[in-house]
Amino acid sequence: MSKEFEIVREFEVDAPPEEVWEAVTNGTGGYLWPMEAPEPRVGGTAAFGSTVTAWDPPHHLITRSENVGFSVQSLNQLEHTIEPRDGGRRAWVRYVHSGIFTDDWDNQYDGASKHTDFYLHTLREYLTHFAPRPVTFASLDGPERSTAADAFAAVGRALGLADGTASGERVRAHGPGGRALDAVLDYRDPYFIGLRTDHALIRFFGRNHWGAPVGISVHDFAPDADAKANELAWQGWLDGVFSQP
Structure with a gap:
C-alpha cells in the first residue's frame, strides 16, 4: 500500500552558508556520492531525473522526482534550507526528505531515516575537515x-x-x-x-x-x-x- 513519508533533520555546522550550499549542490562525492549537479534554475534538471523546484542560493533548494523508477517508491523530494548563524561564520540547516513509498513501508522508512542521520553527519565532517578539497x-x-x-x-x-x-x-x-x-x-x-x-x-x-x-x-x-x-x-x-x- 502506498503511503507518504517525511524525514526532517535540523543541525548547525561550523561552515558559512555558501560552503554548505556548495557541498550539497556540487555533486562531487565529497560526503555523499558523485551525481549530476542541479541545473541552477527553477525547472532545471537534477540527479536521477529530478527537477529543481526551488533555487535560491545559498538559502533554499528543492529537487523533486515523480515516477522515480524504484519498485518501492513513486515520489521523492529533497529540501535544504540554509540560514547564517554567528554573523555568517556558521550555518543552520534544515533537511527534509519526503515522498511516497509504495511497498515495504516500515523497512524502507527505517532505512531511509537511519541513513539520513549518517549522511548528514558525514556532511558535517566533510565541511569541518575537508571542504573544499577535491575528492x-x-x-x-x-x-x-x-x-x-x-x-x-x-x-x-x-x-x-x-x-x-x-x-x-x-x-x-x-x-x-x-x-x-x-x-x-x-x-x-x-x-x-x-x-x-x-x-x-x-x-x-x-x-x-x-x-x-x-x-x-x-x-x-x-x-x-x-x-x-x-x-x-x-x-x-x-x-x-x-x-x-
Whole structure:
C-alpha cells in the first residue's frame, strides 16, 4: 500500500552558508556520492531525473522526482534550507526528505531515516575537515554472505574496534592488507561506522539490517588518490571478512 513519508533533520555546522550550499549542490562525492549537479534554475534538471523546484542560493533548494523508477517508491523530494548563524561564520540547516513509498513501508522508512542521520553527519565532517578539497570517490558492496543478520558486527571486529570503543575516540584500525589506519572513529552505532583519517572519510554501511549487502564508501582527499586502487583494496578486505564459514 502506498503511503507518504517525511524525514526532517535540523543541525548547525561550523561552515558559512555558501560552503554548505556548495557541498550539497556540487555533486562531487565529497560526503555523499558523485551525481549530476542541479541545473541552477527553477525547472532545471537534477540527479536521477529530478527537477529543481526551488533555487535560491545559498538559502533554499528543492529537487523533486515523480515516477522515480524504484519498485518501492513513486515520489521523492529533497529540501535544504540554509540560514547564517554567528554573523555568517556558521550555518543552520534544515533537511527534509519526503515522498511516497509504495511497498515495504516500515523497512524502507527505517532505512531511509537511519541513513539520513549518517549522511548528514558525514556532511558535517566533510565541511569541518575537508571542504573544499577535491575528492576521489569509491564505493563497493560485500558478497551475498554480508546480508546475514550479524554481518555488520563482523565488520567492526575485522576493523579491530572493541565493543566499548565510542564515537570520537582515536583508533588504530585494521585496513586492507593488514595496514594500520590511524583514524578518529567519528561515527558508530549498530548500523554504521565512520572513520576519519588525515586525508579520507571511510564509511561502512550495515545495510544487512534492511536485506542488502554491507557497503563501504571511500571519500579520499589526498592529492594522489586513486579511486580504483581504493575500490580494489577495500573490496578485497570486505570479501575477506566474509570468506570464512
